[in-house]
Amino acid sequence: MPETSKNPTGTELSGKDLKGEDLKNADLSGASISNSNLSNANLFGANLTGANLHSIDLSGANLSSANVSSANLNSLNLKGSNLSNTNVSGTTINQVDLSDTNLTNANVSGANLNNIDLRNSNLSNADVSGANLKCVDFSHADLSNVKLMSANLSNSNLRSANLRSADLRETKLIQTDLSEADVENAQFGRNEGLSEQMKQDLIQRGAIFED
Numbered sequence: 001m002p003e004t005s006k007n008p009t010g011t012e013l014s015g016k017d018l019k020g021e022d023l024k025n026a027d028l029s030g031a032s033i034s035n036s037n038l039s040n041a042n043l044f045g046a047n048l049t050g051a052n053l054h055s056i057d058l059s060g061a062n063l064s065s066a067n068v069s070s071a072n073l074n075s076l077n078l079k080g081s082n083l084s085n086t087n088v089s090g091t092t093i094n095q096v097d098l099s100d101t102n103l104t105n106a107n108v109s110g111a112n113l114n115n116i117d118l119r120n121s122n123l124s125n126a127d128v129s130g131a132n133l134k135c136v137d138f139s140h141a142d143l144s145n146v147k148l149m150s151a152n153l154s155n156s157n158l159r160s161a162n163l164r165s166a167d168l169r170e171t172k173l174i175q176t177d178l179s180e181a182d183v184e185n186a187q188f189g190r191n192e193g194l195s196e197q198m199k200q201d202l203i204q205r206g207a208i209f210e211d
Helices: 196-204
Strands: 092-094 112-114
């Protein structure tokens, strides 16, 4: 069993069954942990910067306040995990299940998230500015007060999402589905992909547009 506050090598953790392990505040920076089972593990405050987490099962894991910036997070299962207050800035996340995930107050700025499932997730008060969020499923997600300025949401599904008071200025919305989304007091402006008809519809639903 790995000790906390240490930096185990990749050979120690790759392919391991670490389900439910307590790795609170562990220093795993740069470690290779691919193909391991970390479901329901406690990684609160862990340092995972630059770590290789390819094909990891992190479903139900506690990653609150962890630093996951610049880590390899491809082909992961993060369903139902806790990523509140987590730093995932500058991270590339492809083909990951993030449905039912808690991302409140998370720093996702500048991250590259393609083909991500974020259905029913909570991103309230998260910073997602400048992130690439193409082809992401945000249906029924809570994005209230989220900073999405300059993010790329092209071809993403925001149907029935909560966008109350979110900042979507300069956000790319090419072929983005905003039907039935709650846009009360959401800020828009200089959005690529919005037709005049779509703009007027959003205004009628409570959105605010800057010139």
